Amino acid sequence: MKKYTASDALNKAWEVFKQDPLRHLGVFLVIFLIIVFFDYLSKSNGIMQAVYFLVSLLLSIFIYGYALDNVRGDYNGIGEVINKYYTSNKIIHFLLYGIIMIMLLGIIVAPFLLAYAGKGMSMGVAAILSLIILVILLYIYVRFFYAPFYIIDKGMGAIDALSASWRKSKDNIWDIVWLYILSLLLGLLGLIMLLVGIILMMPIIYFMEGDFYDQTAGDSEEILEA
Numbered sequence: 001m002k003k004y005t006a007s008d009a010l011n012k013a014w015e016v017f018k019q020d021p022l023r024h025l026g027v028f029l030v031i032f033l034i035i036v037f038f039d040y041l042s043k044s045n046g047i048m049q050a051v052y053f054l055v056s057l058l059l060s061i062f063i064y065g066y067a068l069d070n071v072r073g074d075y076n077g078i079g080e081v082i083n084k085y086y087t088s089n090k091i092i093h094f095l096l097y098g099i100i101m102i103m104l105l106g107i108i109v110a111p112f113l114l115a116y117a118g119k120g121m122s123m124g125v126a127a128i129l130s131l132i133i134l135v136i137l138l139y140i141y142v143r144f145f146y147a148p149f150y151i152i153d154k155g156m157g158a159i160d161a162l163s164a165s166w167r168k169s170k171d172n173i174w175d176i177v178w179l180y181i182l183s184l185l186l187g188l189l190g191l192i193m194l195l196v197g198i199i200l201m202m203p204i205i206y207f208m209e210g211d212f213y214d215q216t217a218g219d220s221e222e223i224l225e226a
Contacts, residue, residue: 093156143165
């Protein structure tokens with residue numbers, strides 16, 4: 001059986017997008033405007049920064065759920081997405097997942113920032129360390145790629161989802177790397193095309209990631225036995 005690749009997921013994402021482009025563009029336009037609005041408010045004080053973080057995570061649940069339902073051909077409206085994916089258990093563990101990822105980011109990046117702020121390294125050393133940190137972060141995000149999907153799709157706890165993703169991703173590391181590269185290239189293309197391009201690329205990127213998860217994650221028993 002042919003291994004499912006990121007390129008296959010991109011092709012599927014484009015096919016899904018073409019089925020109802022106006023709806024997808026409308027949904028992601030609203031999401032984009034909400035993010036921009038709360039990002040603007042977050043610059044005022046620490047409380048609004050926390051609100052922005054919370055809103056971003058809640059929107060992420062919707063985006064992942066919307067992507068999954070569409071690539072599976074199960075989409076039955078926004079209300080159905082909300083009812084299916086916004087349970088208290090999924091929200092709590094998705095928030096916990098987000099906090100854990102931020103803590104990991106801080107643990108990795110903070111020592112470098114402190115050393116650089118204290119002028120304890122040259123520009124050359126800083127550049128090398130920046131590259132090393134970038135590679136480490138990419139590796140972490142690759143290994144935890146499945147985690148947010150496991151939480152909202154399988155109802156797993158945050159820790160279990162991270163652990164299961166670490167085990168599952170070992171079989172698809174380079175495909176997930178290529179998936180992120182494709183996402184980055186699509187994102188850059190969207191930036192070049194300005195606002196219209198960003199709105200256009202957002203659903204394609206998330207459909208691609210949702211489809212790759214759906215085709216490679218395995219069923220619940222396989223995940224638990226991995």
